[in-house]
Amino acid sequence: MMDKNKFWELIQTSYKEADWVTDKEMGLLINKLAEYSQEEILKFGKIYEIYANESYKSKLWAAACVMNKGCSDDCFDYFRGWLISRGKEPYLNALLDPDSIVDLDIPYEDDYYENEAMLSVALEAFNKKIGTDDINVYFERIKEFELDSEETFDIVDEIAFGEDIDAKWDDDDEESLRKIVPKLYEQFW
Structure with missing residues (x-):
């Protein structure tokens, strides 16, 4: 059954493997x-x-700007994808204090701390599941699909934001x- 715990478990095990x-x-x-089932992939x-939207915060964008030597709107989307793909603890810690990212053991893979592919993981898995390359099928289904309010609350409730996160x-x-x-400025700028 897909829920926030399974979401993070899949990310963490994939990252380690x-x-x-x-x-x-x-x-x-x-x-x-x-x-997983189509419904669980949509979930x-x-x-x-939800996690991407909740992390749309000014201080986190500053962290992305410093780490990537500048950061556009698209870059910030990809940065948040990168952060989410690091796992639950780094994600939650970064929302409390974006400077905590400096404490991660971050392998330097390329010039940018971005993960554009994370934005389309569900789309790619859904299309693989149903055997199509037509992205419109996923977008039609995801547009109609909603989490119930209890599930949404459960996800958002554990997120805590640091002081002046929107500074x-x-x-x-x-x-x-x-x-x-x-700290990030000292290391990356």
Whole structure:
């Protein structure tokens, strides 16, 4: 049965089995998820949407900006995908304190801390499950699919945000970035 715990378990086991290599992790995660029912895959997609939406926070965007030497809207979506793909504890800790990301054992895979593929894991697994390449089928189904309010509350209830998580900063003002995420700034900027 897909729920927030199974969501995080699938992510964590895929990440470990892939030896912490993002591309391998996404392939494993898609294959594991495709073994579930269509409804459970859609539920995974909705759970991801909640976690992604809840992490749309200014201080976290500052962390992405520092780690990636700049960060557009799309980059921030991919950064949040990357953060979620690291697992539950890093995700929740980063919402309390984005600077906590510096404490992760982060293998440096390429030039950016992004995971665009995480945004489409449910889509890819769903299409694999039903044997199609037509992305519209998934989007029609996910649009109609809703978690019940208790499930949504259960997910959101365990998320705690740090003080001033929506603090203002300016990517043209290095000092504002240094104040928001001093440890990340020291390591990445």
